[in-house]
Amino acid sequence: MSYLRKLKSLYVWHRYVGLTAATLVILLVLTGIPLNHTEQYALNSRYIQQPWLLDWYGIEAPDHYRAYSTPVGTVTLLETQIYLDVQRIEGEYQQLNGAVAVGGMIVVAVDNRLLLLTHAGERIESLTSVDGIPDGLERIGIGSDGRLGAATDQSLYLADADILRWQAVDIGHAAIDWSQPAQLSKALDARLKQAYRERILPVERVLLDLHSGRFFGAYGPWVLDAAALLMLFLACSGILIWLKRKR
């Protein structure tokens, strides 16, 4: 084959391989640049909210929950997340034992402590045993005098109006309206599950999966490997074309 025909052949290969790899190159660029700035753009603390993408990843909300209704909102434990209606409360929790509205606050009994929240869900304080919360807290409620009551299986304590100090009282003699588990309405259940799903999949995860090809299934990485080899061919053929032209 003459020199010019060889050069033309290499050039044609270079062009068609380039066209073939173009889409994948664009994908790698569009995912690679943001991944280089993950912390700057907080990509690991921003979450995917599109239902179709969450469905693609098979992300589902758990079916089981535990909920308590108050006049200012419903407190729900969904897996390890606590929600006031659909607003997630910061932290991870294992057990929800009650929620009441008292003294301008929402009091949530969770994991042997009490969370005091504003009606907007902001944390006022988290009370533990050092603040007088009894060990083995099982339920909370509101007394006939409007005071917060907290009980273990053997003891009952009533808080003062500011929920600063606790007074032990006879468990049999106090009339307490105990917080009871509730069923979520269908509408709230659906909204809650969507709120739960929208905090599972970080943007960084999706970018990494697109960048590596994992997003497209088991063969995705192989396709990206092939694209990498095509780009290697482009680099080599480009250098060869340049060298041959120089001659």
Added chain:
Amino acid sequence: MKRLLFSLFLFLLVPHVGAESYQAPEDFLREVFVGDIPKPSVLWLTKRVRDQAKQILGHDPAQLRVRYWRQGERSAWILEEIGKDQPITTGIVIEAGKIERIRVLVFRESRGWEVRHDFFTDQFKQRSLTADLKLDTSIDGISGATLSVRALTNLARLALFFHQQATATDVVP
């Protein structure tokens, strides 16, 4: 014998895991107030106070009110701050605007626990807060415990700041 020695070697290498509780908060308070613990008070974090607390901590404070125990010009605070991943529970006593004592009550990290020792916490004694919310002297760090040192230093500053706010009205409980 070789197996036993190897196991012991591995045990010494494994970083400390799990929470280490050095003193229960109620015991700390009992020690500070010689058994006569005053009734707790609360400091509500107004927007101005929250902004300044954020300046000290580098993040928003976790709560809208902070509990403290006060007797005259002396106040005790049980505060928490995350070192690397876990909160460090710390008891801090302020008297007349200076740190009387600071003690790590519960340490949950896998490393950096050296901050609980007196050789480190003694540095905070008699320290006060400057106008720009910093300690009036620098604190020597500990190699390998940078984040724990930073957490304790910030808590010391925070306690001093909160003490200023709590005593600003000159109402003595």
